[in-house]
Amino acid sequence: MPELSTPTEGREKREARFRETRLTLHILTRNPLSLASIVIFAFLLFLAAFAPWVAPYPDAYKGVPHVEDKYMPPSPEHIFGTDYLGRDILSLIIFGTRLSLLAGFTIVAIAVAIGWPLGVIAGYVGGKVDDIVMRVTDMFLAFPSLVLALVIAFVLGPSLINSMIAISVAWWPWYTRLARADAASLRERTFVEASKAVGLSDGTIMRRHILPNTMAPIVVQATMDLGTAILAEAGLSFLGLGAQPPTPEWGLMISMGRSVTFSAWWYATFPGIFIFITAMAFNLLGDGLREALDPRLRRIRGG
Amino acid sequence: MIVIVGISAITFFLARIAPSDPAALWVGIHARAEQIEKARIELGLDKPLYVQYYIYMRDLIGGDWGISYRTRRPVIEDILSYLPASMELAITGQIIAITIGIPLGVIAASRKDTKIDHASRVLAIAALSIPVFWIGILLQIFFSRTLGILPIEGRLDLGVSMSHPIQEITGFYLIDSLLTGNWIAFTDSLKHIILPAIALASYSTGLSLRMTRSTMIEVLREKYLKTARAFGLPENKVRFKYALKNAIVPTLMVLGISFSWSLTGAFLVEVIFNWPGLGTYVWRAILAVDYPVIVGIAIIAAFIILLTNLILDLAQAWIDPRVRL
Numbered sequence A: 001m002p003e004l005s006t007p008t009e010g011r012e013k014r015e016a017r018f019r020e021t022r023l024t025l026h027i028l029t030r031n032p033l034s035l036a037s038i039v040i041f042a043f044l045l046f047l048a049a050f051a052p053w054v055a056p057y058p059d060a061y062k063g064v065p066h067v068e069d070k071y072m073p074p075s076p077e078h079i080f081g082t083d084y085l086g087r088d089i090l091s092l093i094i095f096g097t098r099l100s101l102l103a104g105f106t107i108v109a110i111a112v113a114i115g116w117p118l119g120v121i122a123g124y125v126g127g128k129v130d131d132i133v134m135r136v137t138d139m140f141l142a143f144p145s146l147v148l149a150l151v152i153a154f155v156l157g158p159s160l161i162n163s164m165i166a167i168s169v170a171w172w173p174w175y176t177r178l179a180r181a182d183a184a185s186l187r188e189r190t191f192v193e194a195s196k197a198v199g200l201s202d203g204t205i206m207r208r209h210i211l212p213n214t215m216a217p218i219v220v221q222a223t224m225d226l227g228t229a230i231l232a233e234a235g236l237s238f239l240g241l242g243a244q245p246p247t248p249e250w251g252l253m254i255s256m257g258r259s260v261t262f263s264a265w266w267y268a269t270f271p272g273i274f275i276f277i278t279a280m281a282f283n284l285l286g287d288g289l290r291e292a293l294d295p296r297l298r299r300i301r302g303g
Numbered sequence B: 001m002i003v004i005v006g007i008s009a010i011t012f013f014l015a016r017i018a019p020s021d022p023a024a025l026w027v028g029i030h031a032r033a034e035q036i037e038k039a040r041i042e043l044g045l046d047k048p049l050y051v052q053y054y055i056y057m058r059d060l061i062g063g064d065w066g067i068s069y070r071t072r073r074p075v076i077e078d079i080l081s082y083l084p085a086s087m088e089l090a091i092t093g094q095i096i097a098i099t100i101g102i103p104l105g106v107i108a109a110s111r112k113d114t115k116i117d118h119a120s121r122v123l124a125i126a127a128l129s130i131p132v133f134w135i136g137i138l139l140q141i142f143f144s145r146t147l148g149i150l151p152i153e154g155r156l157d158l159g160v161s162m163s164h165p166i167q168e169i170t171g172f173y174l175i176d177s178l179l180t181g182n183w184i185a186f187t188d189s190l191k192h193i194i195l196p197a198i199a200l201a202s203y204s205t206g207l208s209l210r211m212t213r214s215t216m217i218e219v220l221r222e223k224y225l226k227t228a229r230a231f232g233l234p235e236n237k238v239r240f241k242y243a244l245k246n247a248i249v250p251t252l253m254v255l256g257i258s259f260s261w262s263l264t265g266a267f268l269v270e271v272i273f274n275w276p277g278l279g280t281y282v283w284r285a286i287l288a289v290d291y292p293v294i295v296g297i298a299i300i301a302a303f304i305i306l307l308t309n310l311i312l313d314l315a316q317a318w319i320d321p322r323v324r325l
Helices: A007-028 A032-051 A058-062 A088-127 A127-141 A145-156 A160-187 A190-197 A204-212 A215-238 A248-257 A263-294 A295-301 B002-016 B024-029 B033-042 B048-059 B077-108 B115-129 B131-147 B158-163 B171-178 B183-220 B223-230 B235-273 B278-288 B291-319
Strands: none
Touching: A007 A032, A007 A263, A032 A088, A032 A263, A088 A127, A088 A204, A088 A215, A088 A248, A088 A263, A127 A160, A127 B002, A145 A160, A145 A215, A145 B002, A145 B235, A145 B278, A145 B291, A160 A204, A160 A215, A204 A215, A215 A248, A215 A263, A215 B115, A215 B131, A215 B235, A248 A263, A248 B131, A263 B115, A263 B131, A263 B183, B002 B048, B002 B291, B024 B171, B033 B278, B077 B115, B077 B171, B077 B183, B077 B235, B077 B278, B077 B291, B115 B183, B131 B183, B131 B235, B158 B183, B171 B183, B183 B235, B223 B235, B235 B291, B278 B291
16 A cells, blocks of 8 residues: 555544544534533443442343332432333433433444445445445345334344344445445546555455545434434333343333323333433434534534 | 345345244143144144245235234235235324425425524434334323313224215225215314324435435526526526436435335324224234244335335336436
8 A cells, every 4th residue: 555645644634533523523512512412422322331339229231130119209218210120210311321322322323334435435436336235235125224223123133232233234235325326426527536546455445545534424324313313222122132130220110101101101111211212312422523524514603 | 136045035034034933823831742843734834944935925915914923814814904004104203294294395405505404303203212112102291181072092982983984985084084975084084093193104204305405496496497497487486397307316216215214103193092903913913923024014114115115216207207217
């Protein structure tokens, strides 16, 4: 691989990138909604990381039943009440944060890891490769993604991991589409032609020029999809295709609470609030990121 | 056409990589080895894969989608009998979403960057982030338990279905009861559909609000609207008639996507409200590990989406003369 940039050029590039990141962060934190979503996200991360110390009843997670305390309404001892095993629902929700954040990030990471490079290759190489990749994505996109995820999760057998894989497999084609459109237009740009003229290989051009330049829309989409992924994961668990009892997964908790909706309203209500807040934080963050990364909007609002 | 072949290929592949043996599922848990072997030959599972795929395609096109392990009825019959209930719910939800989302989007766009606009943005994102199955439960708790004004679940009251049975024409209870002048059944089915439809509408409302807002902002900058105003046309007419007409096309496209979402969302909502549609059917099939049903559902869902997109393309060409098919 020919090294083209001299050390000083490298430093300038790093500085430019640093300025860029700082500007993005600056615009992002000036938007109160984005700031709020960052705070919520940090709080959720904190809950997930320190669950055993934050949870008022750390052993709730271990599934030790206190059947004599089952279905206790919210009280000072159990703010969110207790479930069918007498476990403290607040503690379960706090442990559930781990599962939901992990699920969200894993799903999106797998989908991006498959979809993004494929889209870049399809858009940059074009021709037959493009045709084949796009036909395959069309096949996947013909299904409503949640239905496809449902079928795959069903085939793989119900478990948390399988439902995560299923959602990723149903999802990657969206990233392929997104990256392909950008890659195809970048291919015609002068700087790509110049890179070719100086003898860079296609692989290097894709890695060094196309991939980074298609990043912004992917990052925005991925952030918003974190929320959707958590919703989808909860949905599959709700249908019995995800985490299995007694795992403290939020969607599963709602599903368990459904059978006692009227006698123990708190069981389904509180986990739902957490799904809602988490999904909303990611959606707001994605929305703010789009504004911060969009050069057109930047000129109007940016500092 | 390629899409249809693709759909069938994916579903065939999924059904074959399944870790569990379809023949064993077919005869049940207590079957002996030779019974399983017999079932395998009966189901054609002993033949090479390409022969199996050929048979599968032939049956699929011929309308033979296999037999449900649970109900022991042809899957296609089951699906067609549950489909109208799901469609009725999904379409009602979609109508609610449009009637709320589009006007709010227009208002937000014409008051861009004001408090109203910011509030609508938060509202839209909130609507997109609510788990449908959770909002369904909350609606049940509030309207059925606390207020006691709307039924908890089902599609029609048992008593009403006995005293004023609905004559099935389209399979949509609201339309059928209206056509036959069956007012008691109409009001009863209306009462039953309100809560699930509202729960379902939340996501699509958010989507159509955002989409209408962003396209309206683009359209409102156009010069022809300035001309319309210069002619002294009332502002509301300019916005809702001339501007909206151009903004509605991209919104329609999004509604196509959101309809596919609505249909899957309906699956979750149906389970909550015990609505006798595809969702409840799928849910029972999941619990019973009923393969042909799950695969059949995936195919029918893909078909519905295909059809929706076709209809939307036609609608787009009809609204917007610039589009040629």
